[in-house]
Amino acid sequence: MKILSLTLENFRSIKNLTVNFDGKDADVLGANGTGKTTIANAICWLLIDRPATEESEFSPKTEGSHGLNHKAEMTVELTDGQHMTLAKDFYEKWTRKRGSSTEEFTGNVTDYYIDGVKSKKKEYTEVLETVCGIDLERVKMLMVLGYFADTMKTDEKRRILFEMAGEFTDMDVIAANEELEGIEDFFLMPGAEDKHYTVEQWKKIAAEQKKKLNKDLETLPARIDEASKNVAENIEDAETLNAELRRLEEKKADLEEQKRSLSTEDGKQEATRAALAGLEVDLAKKRAAYIEQSAAANRELNAEIEEVTRRKNEEANLLEKTKRELRESTEKRDRMTA
Numbered sequence: 001m002k003i004l005s006l007t008l009e010n011f012r013s014i015k016n017l018t019v020n021f022d023g024k025d026a027d028v029l030g031a032n033g034t035g036k037t038t039i040a041n042a043i044c045w046l047l048i049d050r051p052a053t054e055e056s057e058f059s060p061k062t063e064g065s066h067g068l069n070h071k072a073e074m075t076v077e078l079t080d081g082q083h084m085t086l087a088k089d090f091y092e093k094w095t096r097k098r099g100s101s102t103e104e105f106t107g108n109v110t111d112y113y114i115d116g117v118k119s120k121k122k123e124y125t126e127v128l129e130t131v132c133g134i135d136l137e138r139v140k141m142l143m144v145l146g147y148f149a150d151t152m153k154t155d156e157k158r159r160i161l162f163e164m165a166g167e168f169t170d171m172d173v174i175a176a177n178e179e180l181e182g183i184e185d186f187f188l189m190p191g192a193e194d195k196h197y198t199v200e201q202w203k204k205i206a207a208e209q210k211k212k213l214n215k216d217l218e219t220l221p222a223r224i225d226e227a228s229k230n231v232a233e234n235i236e237d238a239e240t241l242n243a244e245l246r247r248l249e250e251k252k253a254d255l256e257e258q259k260r261s262l263s264t265e266d267g268k269q270e271a272t273r274a275a276l277a278g279l280e281v282d283l284a285k286k287r288a289a290y291i292e293q294s295a296a297a298n299r300e301l302n303a304e305i306e307e308v309t310r311r312k313n314e315e316a317n318l319l320e321k322t323k324r325e326l327r328e329s330t331e332k333r334d335r336m337t338a
Contacts, residue, residue, distance in 0.1 A: 001131055002077045003043070009071040011060050012038045023077050042072045046086050047128060048140050054147060059108070060090045067092060073113075078131050086128070087113040170199050213277035217284065224288050248287045252280060 002023030008014045014035050019026075028036045041051035041058070051058045060070040073087040089111040094103040112124040119127075129135055141148045141160070148157060162168070170187070174180045187196040197205065 001079065004075045004077055004083065006039065006042065007071075007073045008038075008042055010062055010065065010068045011042055011070055011072055012062055014038055043074065044143050046072050046074050046088060047132075048136050048143065050140070050144060052144055054144050054151070060088075061108075067094075076131070079133075084131065085113075085115050086124075087116075089113070171196060210277055213281050216281050217277075224284065224291065244290060245287065252284070256280075 003021045004023055005021060006017075006019045008017045011017075012035075013033070017035070017039075019028075019039065028039055030036050037053060041053060041055075042060070044050060044052040045058070045060060060072065062068070062070070068091070070090040071087065073085060075083060075085045077083055091109055091111075093106050093109050095106045096103045110121075112119045112121055114124060114127055125136065128139075132139055137152075141152065144151075148160075152160075171184060174184050184196060187199070187202050189195045189197060
């Protein structure tokens with residue numbers, strides 16, 4: 001598409017102006033305030049409804065003016081040689097309410113025209129995308145200052161850059177950076193030898209794992225406390241147990257410190273954080289298992305003590321019974337020999 005001419009009427013500071021480009025490249029020169037930027041903004045406004053300068057709340061109105069029509073019209077030549085005229089008319093809407101003698105300003109209106117025929121905005125946009133051969137987001141990217149760098153979403157910018165430069169896989173990036181050597185092992189799919197998660201997939205997996213591990217870490221202290229209450233006071237190996245618990249606590253503190261030191265958000269450290277969180281759970285589970293094992297051993301010891309005590313009581317009762325029977329027999333014998 002080539003621009004043949006541009007006509008402005010009451011557009012910003014320009015009262016009337018017609019520029020004949022004739023489909024050629026053009027340099028617009030002039031002193032400050034003579035309308036160079038206004039011409040660029042008018043072309044962008046006709047094509048994409050926003051200025052080239054990305055000015056917020058842009059309006060084609062001349063400052064301080066009221067009751068005027070602010071128009072921009074551009075004739076273009078399409079790739080097949082056809083000529084087309086695009087135009088917009090921006091004006092104030094004044095409404096007289098019933099019973100009132102005066103009109104009130106109720107907003108601004110923009111009318112769209114294609115070859116002099118009034119059109120709806122949707123139809124106008126569809127025609128533009130057809131004649132441009134690309135969606136208007138791409139036109140904005142090419143015409144609006146800073147739109148690509150500051151306004152477009154990161155994923156969209158990445159997609160466009162890959163379209164231009166060619167696609168690179170995560171494994172290609174890892175292979176090209178020595179400092180990332182070995183990180184591909186974190187992305188290996190379970191049970192596979194050469195299939196890997198993408199960084200984005202792994203970040204989602206790591207986030208879910210971290211969420212689950214944090215939930216487990218929240219419940220483990222209560223489980224550990226419950227297991228600790230089951231340990232009898234007379235356990236013989238209390239000193240060994242306490243030493244092991246202190247060692248586990250120190251190791252957990254060290255892991256917490258390592259976890260805090262990981263502050264960047266790249267894929268490798270996401271995986272490392274998930275691995276550390278897994279170690280924390282393993283440590284806590286080991287601690288709980290140790291306590292449970294000690295409690296089980298203590299229960300067995302208590303059972304043995306109870307059995308020995310029961311047998312002792314039975315033997316004591318038997319001894320007491322034997323003594324009583326012997327005493328009764330002796331008394332009976334003495335009576336018989338008296």
